[in-house]
């Protein structure tokens with residue numbers, strides 16, 4: 001089904017989810033604001049265990065923004081929210097009625113993304129296109145033969161773009177399902193061949209740019225004709 005992706009814009013005073021809209025929020029991770037006070041004890045302990053430089057700060061900012069975004073919908077203070085975790089670590093809102101929004105979070109480099117929807121499962125993945133990794137090796141491990149073949153075409157830049165296009169879609173799909181990372185990611189074979197969106201095994205998967213240097217994909221269990229993109233905290237364009 002065709003869908004409309006809005007430009008990134010300032011969010012309304014109180015964002016509302018309808019059956020027709022899914023919300024995508026982006027926020028920079030390189031802010032200097034003190035945000036630890038929004039996190040709970042468990043999150044602070046997790047941040048304390050992250051030893052890679054920058055990882056702890058990225059985790060704190062992303063969790064704080066996630067709390068601010070969800071609190072915005074619910075009319076609750078960010079620090080009042082509680083999370084439950086699925087078998088493989090997928091967070092969900094705890095202690096709220098079933099109609100509370102579903103969401104998923106992803107961060108890479110300088111950017112975080114949060115997708116919020118109503119009445120369906122959702123997964124999201126963002127990747128920095130300039131990230132240094134051995135993508136041929138990763139493709140050999142996770143991509144099907146036809147995907148690996150498709151990847152080999154074009155310039156180095158195009159091959160990198162194609163790698164992240166497939167990777168983000170598979171990751172979003174895996175994250176939407178909330179785990180089962182032993183599931184065959186080859187189930188999504190050839191997903192990349194169908195333009196910017198595809199439908200596979202009960203999931204709608206859509207790619208979209210975040211900035212010129214970042215690519216993302218989301219996966220949802222039902223179709224949305226309107227994907228609204230909001231600039232998150234600080235709330236501005």
Ligand SMILES: CC(C)(COP(=O)(O)OP(=O)(O)OC[C@H]1O[C@@H](n2cnc3c(N)ncnc32)[C@H](O)[C@@H]1OP(=O)(O)O)[C@@H](O)C(=O)NCCC(=O)NCCS
Nearest residue numbers: 059088089090105106107125142167170171175178179185
């Ligand atoms: C655990 C996993 C979610 C990590 O993903 P990642 O790309 O490193 O990180 P992202 O930034 O996209 O997502 C992390 C966020 O997703 C959420 N998350 C954690 N576990 C999750 C799960 N099982 N399902 C969905 N979301 C999850 C959390 O909010 C987490 O952020 P936080 O810990 O800061 O709160 C998962 O993608 C993974 O391990 N994948 C294995 C790799 C793989 O097999 N890839 C195949 C692709 S072809």
